Amino acid sequence: MSDNLFEFLCRMGDNTLVLGHRVSEWCGHAPVLEEDIALANTALDLIGQTTLWLDLAGEVEGAGRDADKLAFHRDVWGFRNLLLVEQPNGDFGQTMMRQFLFDAWHLSQLNALMDSSNTQIAAIAEKSAKEVTYHLERATETVIGLGDGTEESHNRMQAALDKLWPYVGEMFTLDDVDAAMVDAGIAPDPASLRPAYDALLDDVFAAATLTKPQDDFGHQGGKSGKRHSEHLGHMLAQMQWLQRAYPDATW
């Protein structure tokens, strides 16, 4: 049980860590100042949530690892994040489409985790849900604004959706870790979140004049850690270089 709980907590924390790092790559590069600040703030929230999840994971594991150890001393195969969040930023539209597809899942996952039988998980979910509500609100507005914008922005948003859609399915698949969490009343069955997710996407894409791809093929292997995309290793090389060059450096 504690192994499964550790895995589950790494999934939550690695999602926020990897997406937080990805989003922070925009710092100083966003199209306008307000968006730069918004992206940096979103990244900051996600990194803050990561600390909560991964510290708890380390506590559950009981091997003396804290959030920093888990973030900086694991290699690609140790990460349990969804494939969606490790995908490169692309253009601003692709970044915001990825954010929207993730936030919509993230908020309903957190809302469900607020009823978790594990009170520490419920508390982290309660804290995070307030922040993620803001993220989803902004991502939704941006997807609609750019989708229903100029011909250029519309085409870019449709291309982003087409490119990222194959990474949506993984959020709703059930494996042994999820099944153990469902049995213990810790986390919801991922599939149970799908109908509300689809309904939200239908509404937003209708307003954004975007078309959801027909093919529901979904890449797998992120949350199990078995088959990350090639992008994660490059990201970790940048994120972890200091701890790799100077192990256990502090300042």
Added chain:
Amino acid sequence: MVVERPTLETVWGWLDTVPDPEIPVISLTDLGIIRDVQWQDDTLEVTVTPTYSGCPATTIINLDIETALRGHGIEKLALKRQLSPAWTSDWMTDSGRAKLEGYGIAPPQPAGGPQHCPRCKSTHVERISQFGSTPCKAQWRCTDCLEPFDYFKCI
């Protein structure tokens, strides 16, 4: 030697004077993030809740609390983090709200946006961005005096 323990009221009074590191016009108690102060035997236990999970001010806040209380002679001190119930801007005191407004930051409103421009008091305001210079603020603009201003987000 027996040293008398300061009363909880005295400790709260000390905490009233510790400013928020990002918005020094309000105190930590104005912000509503100090959730409890208790004596556990001879240890003073202060329970603090973060405003935003990634707010970089959180570690500074803990350091400032510790420095202030140590300065008042508290030797045994324990800082506890409490996540639930999650912090809400409803916990900000009325005096904190007034101080924010005087400082040029529109205080949080349940309606989800500022009541009026903190400078000229016009109600004609528009949102520039949901995010701002710190995690707790958003950027707004007055369409009458045209000044941009910070709005303390309502969460």
